[in-house]
Amino acid sequence: MNEGSLITADLPRRHFLCESAALIGGALVGSAVPAVAQECRITEADIIGPFYRVGAPFQTKLAGPDEPGERLTISGTVFSADCKTALPNAFIEVWQANSGGVYDTSTPGNFTETMSFHLRGVMYTDEKGQYQIDTIMPGRYPIPPGLAGLEKYAGLTRPAHIHFRVMESVHVPLTTQLYFKDDPFLATDPWAGHKQTLAIDLKQDGALRRGTFDIALARGF
Numbered sequence: 001m002n003e004g005s006l007i008t009a010d011l012p013r014r015h016f017l018c019e020s021a022a023l024i025g026g027a028l029v030g031s032a033v034p035a036v037a038q039e040c041r042i043t044e045a046d047i048i049g050p051f052y053r054v055g056a057p058f059q060t061k062l063a064g065p066d067e068p069g070e071r072l073t074i075s076g077t078v079f080s081a082d083c084k085t086a087l088p089n090a091f092i093e094v095w096q097a098n099s100g101g102v103y104d105t106s107t108p109g110n111f112t113e114t115m116s117f118h119l120r121g122v123m124y125t126d127e128k129g130q131y132q133i134d135t136i137m138p139g140r141y142p143i144p145p146g147l148a149g150l151e152k153y154a155g156l157t158r159p160a161h162i163h164f165r166v167m168e169s170v171h172v173p174l175t176t177q178l179y180f181k182d183d184p185f186l187a188t189d190p191w192a193g194h195k196q197t198l199a200i201d202l203k204q205d206g207a208l209r210r211g212t213f214d215i216a217l218a219r220g221f
C-alpha cells in the first residue's frame with residue numbers, strides 16, 4: 001500500500017474528490033500500473049447561516065436581467081453516496097446575497113418575516129439527477145454582530161458563497177455552501193478555510209461565468 005499516492009478518479013467534479021484509498025501493490029505482476037481501489041467522498045456540510053428563510057418560490061432563474069452583478073450559472077448532479085448513482089427528484093434550496101453582499105432580509109434568524117423573496121429558489125433535480133441555477137455572483141459580507149456563539153467573528157468578511165440545502169427521501173439531508181476558488185477570503189473564513197472541497201473553479205463564457213457543483217449525499221440507511 002502506498003498511502004502517498006493519490007489520484008483523482010474519472011468523475012470530473014472536484015467537490016467530492018474520489019481518491020485512491022489503496023494501491024494494491026503486486027496485484028498486477030509485471031505491470032508498472034497498480035490496481036486502484038477508489039473511495040468516494042460525500043459532500044461536506046456547512047452551517048446554514050443566519051439568513052435562511054422558509055418558503056422560497058420554485059424557480060431556477062434567481063436573478064433577472066436588471067439584477068446588478070456578473071452573470072453566473074451553476075449546474076450539477078446530485079448523487080448517492082457512491083458518487084455514481086444520480087438522484088432524481090432531490091429537493092434543492094438555494095439562497096445568496098446580492099452583488100453588494102446584502103440578503104433580502106437583514107434580520108438574522110427571522111425565517112418568516114416577509115413573503116417577498118429575492119435571490120432564493122427551490123427546485124427538484126430532473127430524471128438524471130441534474131439541476132441548474134442562473135444567477136449573479138454573490139457579494140461578500142461581514143459576519144453580523146450578535147450571533148450566538150459567533151461573537152468573536154463579528155465583522156469578519158466571508159468569502160463569496162451560495163447556500164444549499166438538499167433533501168432526498170432515503171439520504172441524509174445536507175446543508176452546505178458553495179465557494180469559489182481563488183477567493184482571497186477563503187483561507188481566513190472559519191468555515192470555508194477547512195472545507196476546500198466546497199470551492200469550485202469558474203470558467204468565463206462570454207459575459208457569463210459557469211461552474212459545476214455536484215453533490216453526493218450520505219445514505220440514510
Ligand SMILES: [Fe+2]
Nearest residue numbers: 049051161163
Ligand atoms: Fe451567507
